[in-house]
Amino acid sequence: MGFEPPQRLARTLGETYGDAAAAEWLGKLPELVGTVLDRASLDAERVMAPGGRSSLVVLVRRSDGSPAALKIAPPFTRPDLERDALAHWNGWGAVQLLDEAGEGALVLERLHPEVSLRSLPEAKSLLEAAGTVRKLWVEPPEGHGFETAAERTARQARAMEPYREDAATAELTAAALAAREELVAADTETVLLHGNFRQGKVLAGDRTPWLAVGPEPLVGERAYDLARLVRDRVEDLVAASSGASAARRRVNKLADSLDLDRERLRGWTLFRAVESGTRALTAGRRQDAELLLEFASWL
Template sequence: MDLEPPERLARTVAAWEGEAGRVWLTELPGRVAGYLERWQLTPERVFAAGGQISMIVLVRAVDGTPAVLKVGMVNQETAQEHAALAHWGGRGAVRLLRADPAQGVLLEERLRADVSLRSLAEPKAMLEAAGIVQRLWVPPAEGHPFASVADRTAALGAVLRQRREQEFAADARDLVDEALALREELTASAPEPVLLHGDFHHGNVLSGERMPWLAIDPKPLVGEPAYDLAWLARDRLPTLAAQPGSRAAARRRVAKLASSLEVDPERLRGWALFRAVEAGVWYLSVGGREDGELLLEFASWL
């Protein structure tokens, strides 16, 4: 079976991770083959539309159970994915079957990989998403390994401050300043922390057999729920941007999400703005001007 990385994976890893990413891609087929043998898994196919920094292989365990082998790059965002999935224990999220965290290798229950919440109309998708994310907001265990929102965004803010001075960010400097100021205010007055998904949006909620919808691909943190809703607030952004009255629609979405999940709308607005600016400037820094400018435009609406 061909275990070469899918084109999308190869393109994003090379663009985002540079030389380290290219080395990882070279080693990836051998690593995948090794875990297929070690864990006695029979591969069915590589899921070409899988992760941006992980390879997804549909497999069967030795007893015939369908599963997913996920082999990803390990970084500060993904290093504790296994710990979050284990803590949730299948409640609201995909069930973890086996893991080698140091190598970024996870064996998970198989969901319908090609059916996410993006297959639903937006109002229904938002309703389902709200129900799922609430299940994930549980207290972390004592001595947990997860970074805090305050620490993670402090590191992101420091890099954002450096990128602010680059030519590619010249038009975004006022937004960057507002985002950094909001981050300071939000982290100084944060409510009781819970375990967060960290990358929650419609594309990361898949249809399952055990439950209708389950979250995948967490980049876990501990912090306030408003932070976890920031990506959801700008979901389907190209469609949002293309409709008349985009600014008003974005603000209505933030208000509706905050109301439905009992989150302070100003805190959600602040985190949505900060995360959109940070991601937008990052895209500009790696040559993704179209994505970057769209995210910065969304931030300006807020």
């Protein structure tokens, strides 16, 4: 199967894991796809583009003619953890894992990738998102290998440290790091979390109207998982004259709808927005960084 990897996949892997590691895996990808298709007796229909940020998604047919989606991710993104989370959810609120095909490849239930919660009006999309993410917050499996929110954010916090010395980002970075320290010190929840939950990660399905995809699973408190959702459609918030007040109302509304502490959700939203903003600066995506840091300043 000949193809060019989607540009978004190549760009994101390079930014996140390094150009050398990304280039090595992407160079092997065409041959890998062919091997996996043969091994799993799948017929490819088309590659999804722009597709995922850390994996290739191919729409396929199984040997019995039923539709499915093949997801192939490099080993350094830990596809085994996604597999374990999807197996544990077993289709409850998330896409169903149908099979494994080795080499970091998962055969998944076919959803409607062109229809996510972002296609709905904002109020409706947030309501559906809250109903979906609530289903994912379950006890993790015994003996799991998922990292904790404290472990993941400690790694991120170390990468943010240089921005304490930058006049443009010092105040926000310090506030975000202080918020994280306070949050992890008092975090007693250990539920299974999606890890990257937002409107674009919830797709329309046939088995049930909306299902989550693309988890980056970890364990911790529910407010961490909701924090990324708070800043969805950030470009619209920043463009609106009432963006700051709308962002704060969104924190309160989501916290109340899922019975979470408003201040803990605000704190995690601040940390995750500043972390994403400083990471965008490091990658040279200044426009994205400015949007994220302006949003964070409202909190």
